[in-house]
């Protein structure tokens with residue numbers, strides 16, 4: 001068997017844990033929780049049959065995400081010269097000239113390239129810019145909530161995933177980047193094709209159309225500057241006059257859509273379900289909207305949308321949790337294990353929105369850790385705060401339309417995503 005880079009794995013016992021095991025998919029908290037206690041660094045098999053290590057303890061997860069011996073770009077590993085992920089994209093039907101826009105993002109780079117990119121982007125994507133967007137996030141949220149009754153199905157139920165959780169983040173990203181109103185339906189369609197359709201053909205077409213569209217937007221903004229995030233990204237520079245290239249700008253905007261859409265949507269979907277199934281916690285939030293920032297931290301920990309990060313690649317032999325990870329082998333940091341680790345959190349399986357969280361350097365790993373820590377965390381948290389408070393203010397009698405055990409989750413390792421969330425809106 002070979003690793004995702006196509007290199008033979010030396011370990012014989014790889015594949016002991018299948019990430020597609022129905023029991024792990026059905027209850028990742030229990031499944032990865034057991035592994036955390038019995039085999040915290042475990043050899044596993046991914047969806048495509050390739051081998052990887054999975055790491056489930058809080059401290060080990062942080063090591064994998066922050067130790068320079070683990071790289072994001074497999075080509076940073078001495079001896080690896082081809083990256084099979086590009087071939088996969090081409091096999092999905094993406095024209096070769098478009099592959100770098102997808103395969104070469106900030107998440108795929110290591111220092112010094114990552115340091116340079118992250119420094120430039122951080123100068124444009126600032127906490128202040130996110131804070132200034134809050135009134136618009138509230139308006140977009142209220143508009144979507146007002147429209148919910150019109151989406152009721154014949155039996156009176158409304159699917160909150162389709163009509164609230166998914167449209168909110170893509171509309172917010174459009175607002176932030178500065179996409180004109182007239183183009184937003186296009187972006188919503190691309191967003192849905194990219195992350196909801198599950199069809200490689202539609203994903204490929206959406207990517208090609210988006211790259212071309214963003215390229216044209218960049219040209220137009222160079223000619224007529226405004227004051228949105230895209231203008232800031234175009235004009236940002238460092239002391240040495242370094243700037244983002246045209247290709248980097250397109251890749252970045254595309255990355256923001258991909259990284260910020262499905263994740264935030266699933267925080268809203270999973271968090272709404274968690275609050276509905278814990279009425280005592282919902283009552284606390286409704287009594288005092290000031291608890292919303294803490295509640296979002298806790299929901300990120302308890303039912304965050306990312307169960308495991310993309311693989312890191314060992315650039316040398318590393319011993320972790322008593323296991324030898326050989327150079328070139330991929331390792332997946334299982335956030336789902338870290339966030340329920342009793343070594344870090346008291347009574348970790350209990351949802352407790354009053355749990356004490358530091359405002360910076362939060363203890364959960366839902367937004368990652370280290371240099372690749374989520375660039376959009378402040379934006380995602382803000383969207384979560386607004387979504388949960390406004391939803392339950394507007395529809396105080398909101399209730400689940402089916403029994404919780406009847407809800408379906410997308411059977412995909414690494415992700416926690418409800419397929420639908422049917423609710424009754426109440427009055």
Ligand code: HEM
Pocket residue numbers: 065106107108118173255256257259260261263264265267304305306309310365366367368369371372373374375376377379380
């Ligand atoms: C990175 C989670 C929303 C942009 C990450 C990482 C995680 C994460 C776990 C690190 C991945 C790794 O190390 O392999 C989330 C979650 C979100 C969310 C759970 C919503 C609840 C957003 C939003 C944006 C965004 C709204 C932007 C609009 C990014 C970018 C990176 C990233 C650009 C890469 C940073 C780098 O490589 O330096 N996110 N994210 N994310 N996120 Fe988010």
